[in-house]
Amino acid sequence: MQYTIKELEYWNKKIEEKVKQFGLNCYPQEFEIINYNNMLSYQVYLGMPSMYPHWSFGKNYDKLKTLYRHNLIGLPYEIVINSNPCTAYLLKENSLLMQILTMTHVYGHNDFFKNNRLYIENTNPQHTFEMFKSHGDRIRGYIDKFGREEVEKILDAVHSIKFQINLLEFIKENGEIDSWKKDILGIVMEQTKYFIPQIETKIINEGWASFWHYKILKNLELPQSLYLEFLNRHNAVVAPNKEKINPYYLGFEIFTRLEEAYGTDKLFEARTVERDESFIRRYLTKELCMDMNLFQYKIDEKTFIVEEISDEEGYKTIKDTFRKSVGMGSIPFIELKDIGNKTLLLEHKYDGRELDLNYVGETLKHVVSLWNHKVILKTKLNKKSIEVICSKDKEISYV
Structure with a gap:
């Protein structure tokens, strides 16, 4: 490691002071440092080591490891769990500055988990790890009793429609299937409901965390050598992507412009009440659409056709199409x-x-x-x- 635990503890204390100074309201925060193999595993299991077993997790692990080995993707710098205390896993191979930036970014997610209404209304962070462990134990029990093949057949079926909660609930209540199979439906539904707020808030959540890691690190009195790396790393995180929209970039830009136009109170209001769809509908401006060079296209008989560009009128159509496709709107x-x-x-x-x-x-x-x-x-x-x-x-x- 390029740092010591004492150094991380020192910077974490300074970060916490700034978090409170800027008015963020977080759960108690816990960090665990893991190597890249563990990070791959945790990424596949959605940060839950006690997740129930299923063949798809192994498949995803092999896929991610292959892509990582060939430098086609990078590992996440962290994984943050919506739990109380909030748990975050930091990649051991990060530099000292990246650990400082990542820890600050984590506090942004922590505040968002605790205060956004979707999480307040739909999750129970006090029992997150307890819930996943209970689910894992029950699934393993069914595997021991009925065999892995039978259990995975049911999991395959439920996974295929796990976001259709209205349909799954009906089948669970009225279907002609064994009680243990209905329990598996309930397990998958409960976990899906836990993750839906994260699906619904990808842009605003990452934007919030990016906005605050930038603002706090600018005020953290970093040594010059670390400050220069901070600027480079931050710019890489929020850099526009030519092939698809970078949620870090879009969320960061919206919050930055909101602060300039309305002040900090507006930021906390948006953090509390919005999801990606409403965040884009309310705050994605014509100027930002034009700055991002957003356009709308279709493919007709393998021909790429641009339908709209971000000009005085076209941006409205682009914005409307975009907001309908984020979060659960993509399903x-x-x-x-x-x-x-x-x-x-x-x-x-x-x-x-x-x-x-x-x-x-x-x-x-x-x-x-x-x-x-x-x-x-x-x-x-x-x-x-x-x-x-x-x-x-x-x-x-x-x-």
Whole structure:
């Protein structure tokens, strides 16, 4: 290591003083330093070492390790858990400055977890690790009793529709499946509900943490050698991305401009009440759209067509499309419409974005595995209504 634990403790104390001075309201903070192999594992298991076992975690681990080995991706500098006390894992290989910046960034996430309404209303941080450990123990118990293959079949099915909470709850309450399978549905639903606020606040949460690590480190009286590295590292974190929108950059820019226009109180108000969709709707300005060179495109018969650019009028369409695609807006909304003769009738709320029919067919097979009867999904293809039917024998047809 390029630093000692005593150095980290010294800087953590100074950071905490600034956190309180600037008015952030955090849970008690705990840090754990881990090596890159552990960071890969924790990243795969979403920061939960006691996560239940499933083949997909091993697959993701091999994929991430391969990409990392070939320098196609970098490891996260930290993983932060929405828990009380708040737990964060720091990458051992970080430089001293990166540990200082990362710890400060963590306090931003900590404050966001504690004070944003989505987390307050939908999570119980006092019991986070207890919940995941209980889930892991129960799944392992079912594996011991019924075999890994049987348990993973149910997990595969539930994972395929885990964000369709209205549908999972109905199957859990009314499905003709064993009680242990219903318990697995409940486990996946509970964990999904825990993670949904993080999905809904990726941009605003990272923007908040980036804004405060920048503001605090500027006031931390860093030695000149560390200060220069801080500027370089920060600029890399919030740098625009030519291929996709960098959530750190967008969130940081919005908060920076909000402070300039309205003052600090407005920042805390936004942190408390907004999610990505409303954050973008309220605060993504025409000027920022133009500065970011945002544009909207479509692919028609493999031809790339630009539909809108960020000019005086086009930015409104781009902003509207963007806000509808963030958070849970990126996931198709499936509504339970009816149940007759044990057939489950579902409807995709079409908003101009079509479903991949091959994916739909495979997903409906998983739904049938849970429901044990025919399932029909209504959607649109080329603006025409169609029905995708999956029989009890898992045969797919289209009407």
